[in-house]
Amino acid sequence: MMMTAAGPRPAPATAGWHAIGTSVRLVVTEPSRLATGRLLLASYIEALDLACSRFRPDSELIRVERSPGTPVLVSELLADTVAVALHAAQVTGGDLDPTVALQLAELGYDRDFSLVAKDGPPVRVT
Numbered sequence: 001m002m003m004t005a006a007g008p009r010p011a012p013a014t015a016g017w018h019a020i021g022t023s024v025r026l027v028v029t030e031p032s033r034l035a036t037g038r039l040l041l042a043s044y045i046e047a048l049d050l051a052c053s054r055f056r057p058d059s060e061l062i063r064v065e066r067s068p069g070t071p072v073l074v075s076e077l078l079a080d081t082v083a084v085a086l087h088a089a090q091v092t093g094g095d096l097d098p099t100v101a102l103q104l105a106e107l108g109y110d111r112d113f114s115l116v117a118k119d120g121p122p123v124r125v126t
Helices: 031-052 060-065 076-091 101-106
Strands: 002-004 007-009 013-019 022-028
Touching: 013 031, 022 031, 031 060, 031 076, 060 076
Parallel strands: none
Antiparallel strands: 002 007, 013 022
């Protein structure tokens, strides 16, 4: 238990799981709120995956990619995510670039990590 000016405070509580190809770790300072926090975060991650995944045939991003040159109404979540990605590209001078999907696919990053062979031939980068 941690001490504060107001008295003892419980130690942070944590939860961890795997989602969208990575590890998720949630830490809350109020242990009684861990379950609610986990539900909220898992729900947001699921919504993000459904909107932005390159690997889900039912994702909003895939729907947009299937309509090249055609205006498509998108969710606020996808629009905000694309805006953040483009801003990251701008402030990093292109080190982070959300527009390289075809190049990534050519390098073999065209499926979920769970489907990629652990050991494979070397990748030729151009």
